[in-house]
Every structure is written in structure tokens, then in C-alpha cells.
Amino acid sequence: MNHWIIAPVVLPALLAPMLGFVMRHDITLARVFSVAGNVALVAIALGLTWIAADGEVHVYRLGAWPAPFGIVLVLDRLSAMMVLLTALLALIVLWHAIATDWDMRGRHFHALWQFQLMGISGAFLTGDAFNLFVFFEVLLIASYGLMIHSGGRVRLQAGLQYVVMNLAGSTLFLIALGTLYATTGTLNIADLAVKVQDMPLDDAGLLRVAAILLLIVFAIKAALFPVQFWLPATYANAPAPVAALFAIMTKVGAYAIIRLHTLIFGPGTPAVEGLITQWLYPAALITIAVGAFGVIGAKRLMSLLAYAVVGSMGTMMLAVAVFTPEATTAALYYLIHSTFSAAALFLLADLVVTRRGNDHLSAQPKTLQNGLFAALFFGGAIAMAGMPPLSGFLGKLLVMDALRGDWLVLSWVAILVGSLVTIVGFARAGSVIFWKAEQVTPPEGTGPVDALPPPPEAKFSEIAPTGVALAMLVALSAFAGPVTNYAQGATADLFNPAAYVDAVLDPDAPTKVFGKDHSDDYGAADKTDAPSNEGH
Amino acid sequence: MEALVASAIGFLTAGGIYLILRLRVFAVVLGLSLLSYAVNVFLFSTGGLRINAAPILDKYNDAAVYTDPLPQALVLTAIVISFGMTAVLVMFALGAYLEAGNDKIDMTEVEPDAEAPTVDGIALDMSAEPTEDRA
Numbered sequence: 159m160n161h162w163i164i165a166p167v168v169l170p171a172l173l174a175p176m177l178g179f180v181m182r183h184d185i186t187l188a189r190v191f192s193v194a195g196n197v198a199l200v201a202i203a204l205g206l207t208w209i210a211a212d213g214e215v216h217v218y219r220l221g222a223w224p225a226p227f228g229i230v231l232v233l234d235r236l237s238a239m240m241v242l243l244t245a246l247l248a249l250i251v252l253w254h255a256i257a258t259d260w261d262m263r264g265r266h267f268h269a270l271w272q273f274q275l276m277g278i279s280g281a282f283l284t285g286d287a288f289n290l291f292v293f294f295e296v297l298l299i300a301s302y303g304l305m306i307h308s309g310g311r312v313r314l315q316a317g318l319q320y321v322v323m324n325l326a327g328s329t330l331f332l333i334a335l336g337t338l339y340a341t342t343g344t345l346n347i348a349d350l351a352v353k354v355q356d357m358p359l360d361d362a363g364l365l366r367v368a369a370i371l372l373l374i375v376f377a378i379k380a381a382l383f384p385v386q387f388w389l390p391a392t393y394a395n396a397p398a399p400v401a402a403l404f405a406i407m408t409k410v411g412a413y414a415i416i417r418l419h420t421l422i423f424g425p426g427t428p429a430v431e432g433l434i435t436q437w438l439y440p441a442a443l444i445t446i447a448v449g450a451f452g453v454i455g456a457k458r459l460m461s462l463l464a465y466a467v468v469g470s471m472g473t474m475m476l477a478v479a480v481f482t483p484e485a486t487t488a489a490l491y492y493l494i495h496s497t498f499s500a501a502a503l504f505l506l507a508d509l510v511v512t513r514r515g516n517d518h519l520s521a522q523p524k525t526l527q528n529g530l531f532a533a534l535f536f537g538g539a540i541a542m543a544g545m546p547p548l549s550g551f552l553g554k555l556l557v558m559d560a561l562r563g564d565w566l567v568l569s570w571v572a573i574l575v576g577s578l579v580t581i582v583g584f585a586r587a588g589s590v591i592f593w594k595a596e597q598v599t600p601p602e603g604t605g606p607v608d609a610l611p612p613p614p615e616a617k618f619s620e621i622a623p624t625g626v627a628l629a630m631l632v633a634l635s636a637f638a639g640p641v642t643n644y645a646q647g648a649t650a651d652l653f654n655p656a657a658y659v660d661a662v663l664d665p666d667a668p669t670k671v672f673g674k675d676h677s678d679d680y681g682a683a684d685k686t687d688a689p690s691n692e693g694h
Numbered sequence: 695m696e697a698l699v700a701s702a703i704g705f706l707t708a709g710g711i712y713l714i715l716r717l718r719v720f721a722v723v724l725g726l727s728l729l730s731y732a733v734n735v736f737l738f739s740t741g742g743l744r745i746n747a748a749p750i751l752d753k754y755n756d757a758a759v760y761t762d763p764l765p766q767a768l769v770l771t772a773i774v775i776s777f778g779m780t781a782v783l784v785m786f787a788l789g790a791y792l793e794a795g796n797d798k799i800d801m802t803e804v805e806p807d808a809e810a811p812t813v814d815g816i817a818l819d820m821s822a823e824p825t826e827d828r829a
Contacts, residue, residue: 288768288771292771292775295775295779299778299779299782302782302786306786306789309789309793310793311790311793311794312801314786314789314790314793314794315790315793315794315801316801317786317790318719318783318786318787318790318799319799319800319801321779321782321783321786322714322722322726322783322799325726325779325780325783326714326726326729328775328776328779329726329729329730329733329776332733332736332737332772333733333736335737335768336733336736336737336740336765336768337740339737339740339741339764339765339768340739340740340741345764391801
């Protein structure tokens, strides 16, 4: 049992209270520890990815309880990839937040940041459905704090909506888990995969309800139609670096659908045959349309980017919805791309909005470094819209290539038209913000006398994180082959759950041996199969 | 007993959903609380309803008469989480009420023209320093 598997959860969990209680009055100390923790997280995630790359499924049994009774963390290629993606994204965005002093505009930024990372890493690693709920709550409660970081009327109102929406979602999650437990008698993902396969068709009615309820819950997180409406208001009003980190939050929902609905309710499961695709596929199609219309109709830069995120989730879930290995591989590649491109654009938007004073899509006097920002925006926009040479193009190509046969016409039309509309939307926004600005002369002497001095030029350290995020996209295109191979391996594990199930439910695994002292606590017949209540 | 528990869950859920749809903060908080009560009772019943049975196997207890302990553990977790979340929601609601001057959940999209919102004549700056108690 490799103890490093739990490190991505334990490290931020220990660091966050220290940041919150001990270092709350010393921002320099908090920054140093927060960055150090995040760098360590990247290192751990790299190590875990290296461990998982051999294709084996590594299981961490908490408290050494045997699998269906105790909680397990599972490290396979998919979860390792997601943790690494989270750690890298968080490090880039944290750098930006520190360079632009966003972390000083409110309290407890770094503590909340670490709790957020704890929740996200835990959600990716856990092998237990109820534990997934708990980690969802951890990441949500941290995201509530980050969402309203630095305050303001509109942000608080948007935050309130976000909280209410997610509390209702959590309630639904609990109902789904309760239904699942009532039908199968277990919440361990591997055990569920076995039990659901053997479920007689006559008893599968409630199971189908549970599967669809879970789908709705994860669709809320992944911002799929018709429960995508919270996302634009939230992302557009959140602090920009937080919105950049939230790029991974939608992916948590997508990951949960990929994990649960492929592993447990996957293709070939008699109880839920074709049910998920029937709902997920049209929802993804409409999500692409909502995203594209939002991009072209947006009046603010931040809402435009938020709708671009919605559109990219639609494209990704379209590939997930058909549940074939090729399409899921494409979805995973697109997931990495979509995370970094959304983050790059939100970080850039922060640089621009800080210097313009607002994010309205209207011609205003140009800011300092207009050309540089325009170039970065161009890079981010072609990545997000899916133009060559960046990874968005390859990602969409992979998705379209995987959606052949019955899916071809609708999928290709949706993706291509959606991309076209997105390109038009981005082109319009870019030309209004960066080109029209050249023609607008600032009104002389009409401004208020005591107007604040214009913000200074962006330093290298402020622009660098955006550049690094874009560089990740270049790297993702350059190393598309290895990444796709890795994603293929991760997908293979999902569609052939035997390895996952065997590793988790391994009866020979070293687990807690019930000592003689406690054997009296049980009826003689239950000595072997009942977990002890020691330590509760 | 099943009918009683089931209808209790149903009434709590119906009341909760109705209150959430009122879109005023106080009603929504109450509605979410009702929903979480409904969920707690529902989770509690997922292991099967038993009367006079301990959630534990031991030598003093006939092994045939015990109730499933796992849903009880789940309910305990769910209660703690929903309690904490309700507290957070109330703090959010107070913050939003003090900033916006109303207790509506739905917000109108901020149009570019409606910039520099004011409350009681005081301009609210989005990038302003936070007040002491929040964030």
C-alpha cells in the first residue's frame, strides 16, 4: 500500500488550517507556504502519475479496512492525470493571484485555496461514492469563500445564487446516493460495478432512477443544459483568478460522469442500457448551442468567457455521451485542453479588465500594452474556438473523429457550427476591445480631477502565468501523441472494469486483522466479516 | 410505518421545493433546511426500517435482529454537512442583503449602462477593499 496516494488530500488539508490560523496576519509567510505547498502538490502528482503510468490500479485502504466496508482511494491513470492537471493549473493561477495582489483583496485566500485543492484532489482519488459527496462538499464550501473573495454587491448576489444552486444539488446527490444504497446495499464504486452488472432487470427500476439522479447532479457541476444557468453568473462575477481555477471545477462533474457512468452504469449493463446516452447526448448538443449563442451575445468579456466554458463542456460531454473508448479518449484530451485554455483566457481577462476598469465589450481608450494583450487574447481565442495550430483544433478533431456512424451528422454540425459562432464571437470581442480602442481618443480634461492614476504596466511576473497557460496548450499540441496514448490507457481501464474491481475488492490485500482482544465483541459467527467498531 | 415515513419525506420535500421557489432568502433558507431534513429521513430509511434493533452486532444481541448501521453513519455525515452549509448560506444571505438592500435570490444581469451601482447614495466599488467581517 503506497501512502503517497493520500498525500494530495493530506498535504492541503494540513496546510490550510495553518495558513488560516497561524499565518493570517503575515501575507508574505502565507504566500511562501501556499506556493511551497502547491509546488509540492505538483511534485506529488507527477510522482503519482509516474506510478500509475504502468497501468496498474493502486488502492489505498484507509485504516486498512477491507474494501467494501472501509473507504478506499484509488489511483489509476485517469485519477492521476486529473490530480496532476489540478496541481499544475492551481500553481499557474496561484502565481497570477500573487503577482497581481488578488490574494490581498480579501481574507483567507490561501487557506481557502488549499481547501479547494484538497476537495478537488480527493474527489478525483476517491473510490467510494459517499466519500465523493463529502469531497464535493469540501471543494464547494471552499469555492463559496473564493467566489466572493474581495466582496462587492454583484459578487455577493451571484455568490448567493451559486450557494443556493449547489445546496439544492447536494441534496439531490444525497437522494441519489440513498436510492443507490437502497437498491444495491453498497456505495463502494468497485462493489457497485459488480452489483449493478448482476442486478435482475425486474429490480432495476430504482437503479435507473439513481443513475439519472446522479447524472443530473454531475450535470449541474459540469454546467450541462438545462442546469447550466448558474455558471455564467458565477464565473462572470467571480474574481478572475478564481474563475480560472474554477475551470477545473466543471471538469470534476465531467470526471464523475466519466468515472461512475462508465464504470458502474457502463455500456453493456443490462439494467441501464442506453439510458444515459439518451439524455446526456441531447443535453450536450444544446449545451454547445447555449455556449455559442452566449459567446456571440455577451456584453461583457467575463460572461463571454464563461459562455465559452459552457460551450467547451458541451463539446466534451458530447464525446462522453456515446460511451465508446475512442470518444472518451478524445474527451479526456479535450478536457485537458479546455481547462488550460479557459484558465489562460480568464487570467488574460484579469490583466485587461484591471487596466480598463471594466469588462464591457465597447470601444474604450486603449490601455497600456494593448498589442501584447491583443496577441495573448488571439492565442487564447483560437485555442478556445478550436483553430489550428493549438490543441483546441486537435481536441475537436479527435472528438469529431470518434463520433462517426449514427452520431456523425448531428455531432459534426453542432461542433462545427458551434465553433464558427464562437470564432465570430471572439473575433468581435477582440476587435472591439483591442482594435477599436486604437481609434478612441481619451476625452481630454473631462474626467474627474481626482481620478486615480491609470494602473501601471503589467510586469513580467503578471503576464507570465497567462503565457505559461498558453505554453501548456502548445505543449499539449506538440505532445498530442503521448498524451493521447496515456488517455487511451486511462479509457481502457474504464471500459474494462475488471482490473479496477479486482484491485479494490482484492481478498488477499493486507488488511486489518481483528485482534484477540476484540473478538469477544462479536457473535462467534461474525468474527471474520464484520468490521470492528474500534476507533469510532 | 413505511407509509408514515414515506409521506413525511414527501411532505417535507414538497414544502422545501415550494419554499425554494419563493426566491426570497428567508424562504429559501427554510426550504433548504426542510429538504435536508427530508433527505436525512430518507437516508435513514435506505437500510430498511426496523424497530427495537441495535445498529450493532454483538454477543448480547441476537444476530438476526439488528439494523443497518451504515445509513446512520451517512445521516450523521449529512446532518453535519447540511448544518454547516446552512450556516454559510445565512452568512452569504446577510452579506448580500446588507450590500444590495434586498433579499432577492434572482439577480438581473448588470447592463453596461447600469455601472457604478449605489446604495443609499454610496457608490459601491467592485474592487474596493473588503470589509472586516466578510471574505
